[in-house]
Amino acid sequence: MVNFDMDGEALVKVGQFIPKAETGHDFVINEEAIVWTWTYAEIPCATCSESCGPGFRQTPLDGQPICCFNCSLCPEWEISNKMNMKHCMKCPEDEYPNKEKNQCVPKVVTFLDVSEPLGMAPICVALSCSLMTSLVLCVFVKFQDTPMVKANNRALSYTLLISLTFCFLCSLLFIGHSTAITCLLRQTIFVIVFTVAMSSILAKTTTVVLAFRLTTLGSRGRMWVQSRVSSSVVIICSGIQVILCGVWLGISPPYPDRDAYSEPGQIIIGCNEGSVIAFYSVLGYMGFLALGSFTLAFLARNLPDTFNEAKFITFSMLVFCSVWVSFLPTYQSTKGKAMVTVEIFSILASSAGLLSCIFIPKCYMILLRPDRNTHEGIKNKVISSGRNHSGSLPHHSYQRHNQF
Template identity: 45%
Template sequence: MAKALHDISVHQKYITRSKINQLHHYISKITYLLDMSDEPFFNDNGEFAYHYKIMNWIKEENDFCYVDIDVGNYSISGQQLYINKQAITWNRKDNKVLEGACIEQGGGMEVQNAEVPLSRCSEMCQPGTRKKSRSSIHSCCHDCVPCSEGEISNTTGSENCIQCLEDEWSNEKKDRCIPKLVQFLSYSDDISTVFVSISVLLCLVTLFIMGIFISYLDTTIVKANNRSLSFVLLVCIMLSFLCVFLFLGHPINVTCILRVMTFGVIFSIAVSSLLAKTIMVYIAFTATKPGSYWRKWLGVKLPNVVAVLLSCVQCTICLIWLSTSPPFEEMDAHSYQDKIVIQCNEGSVIGFYSVLGYMGFLAAVSFVLAFMVRTLPDSFNEAKYITFSMLVFCSVWIAMIPAYLSTKGKYVVAVEVFTILVSSAGLLSCIFFPKCFMILFRPDLNTQTDLLSKKNRL
């Protein structure tokens, strides 16, 4: 009979409903003799009406051990199910029973309870992770994947991660949003310490050179190279070293305006002074020819007027820039994922590059003109020094542009400060170091007689 029932279950899809009913008609009339007080039978629904005892089976290694304790029972007739949870012993998560779960004592078994397993396909996702469904598998089966950068999940079993605010970032465990680090070129940075030290040192060197020129104010070399423009140039170079401090520390709207205007105007005055000195050198030697038209332009007024006019053009550009779209403080939360960069926004890009462009134009004109008159007599001519200084100046600022565009964060400010220091140091060394050397170590060359004798020899 058992075989017949098995065959029916196997070939059920080939058996019609009427044949099953016919089979049930005969099976229901069979009397079952079991060692029980009640006589089991099949009811009208085809259910085997009997009191079922629920026993506990445990697998230990390769064998099953039977626990002879009822953990529950079920009655079809009464539709009642009873489970004694305290009497159940569960397997561990690794499918091995807890050590000593079945301990043989004499003729029986002593039961020790183990942890109740979770009825889940996958473990619950912990904070910092989210559920990721597996394709073609039941919805309760999933993987736990970490949240992406900038996202968190702070609850167990999260379906999705939460995006942090713009000024926040996820911590290492990705279960909490924390404020982003604020970054700017502060005075406490090592590179700022280097910049400050170099700036102060170069300022002292500039003051020392200015003191030499004041001490030897009436000597031939100092007078021959236009004393007023030389002092203007020294003051501009010293101010350019000091304007480095505007680029360090927490930027605010005032410092953002001052930093770009200061170095733009200061360098324009310095380059304008050099261009005026170069023009004066050219006029001075052209005017020595008999009947020269340029003789009436000799004097101190011409170079001073040239320097002032050229500097006013740059001041006008800066005023237009300030009146239309001035620089301002900006918080950049996009350049770095976990940092906020406090920086100065130039405001008008056209204004920023106009200032740099005009300064480059003055440097280029000064370089070309100085190169043209570099072969004039050495005792009066400083065009070769201006030529070399403008070559250094232009090279530094041209190299600054790709470096400025390719860096971000506080290193943009570091590039600007480095460019200002190097270009100013180039002007100082190329223009004034040779003069100071002659004043201090070759005083025999710093005389009117030597100047005239060399001039006559030429």
């Protein structure tokens, strides 16, 4: 409609809609035929709000017409890639929104890789410590007939050193892309070899306590310090852990898992522990053995120093328990590669603590103080130690040395 000065008006055709025409040609407007009044200098807006661009959505205003809205930024993990979208779309699991939230981009698959420094450092430490443990084992085998090695139960020392070597090496299973096999092996091997180590330490402390408190020459108590008893302690304690691991693997074993939500922009490849109760049960049993070893070693700490390694075991158990007590809350509060790194660090630190506290002092005596690693040197130390503590020689102290 066009208005004239003489209060006249006329209808003017400015366009048409052709339903049967092709898309894009069905609605035709002749803009030159349109005449606006002096009130409008340009085409009036058909809505009362500005258009919402990509990354935003239309939010209706209460009490306002449907054409009135606010533009709201899309929520987390959602995007909008068109103008004036009423709802945002969620990105697929393997993608995440970009900063503008107008398109989804692929997530980066990540895991503790061998090629990165965070993965290379534990490998170097594990290999170095396992090599050092093997050297200590060679020293004990070479000097197996010396009093220092005999006095501390050679079989248990060999078992403990071999298990510590595997403790260092089992940390390598936690590095790299997780598979079904590595997820099954890494936790079970770790808890079993650590249980063998804890059982060996428990057997050593039990032997020391029984040898000095329950036995006298010719008594029936001597049978409790024989090698069969210490071997039985290791076998029984380790067997219980094997049964627990078997139940764990039978009920709900660990399996590979993809965590797409812990870290933005990343898909973390790792292992799900399966049954959380079973996982913490095997850890709790290992902690129970450590607590038992610490208690016995603490009770035997004041026995004669020459044959007694209870002080060294006490310090090693303090280190072991400190590492794993701090591990639990830290493990729960970390995510992704940091969680795996924390567990690897705990394995290496606790194993190194056992090796350092128990065997390094013995290697020092064997290699650097050979004069004190003889029957005559030990006998003189026993006499000196006994007189310093009680004014007389401890009864049967030197003879008990040969029982180990």
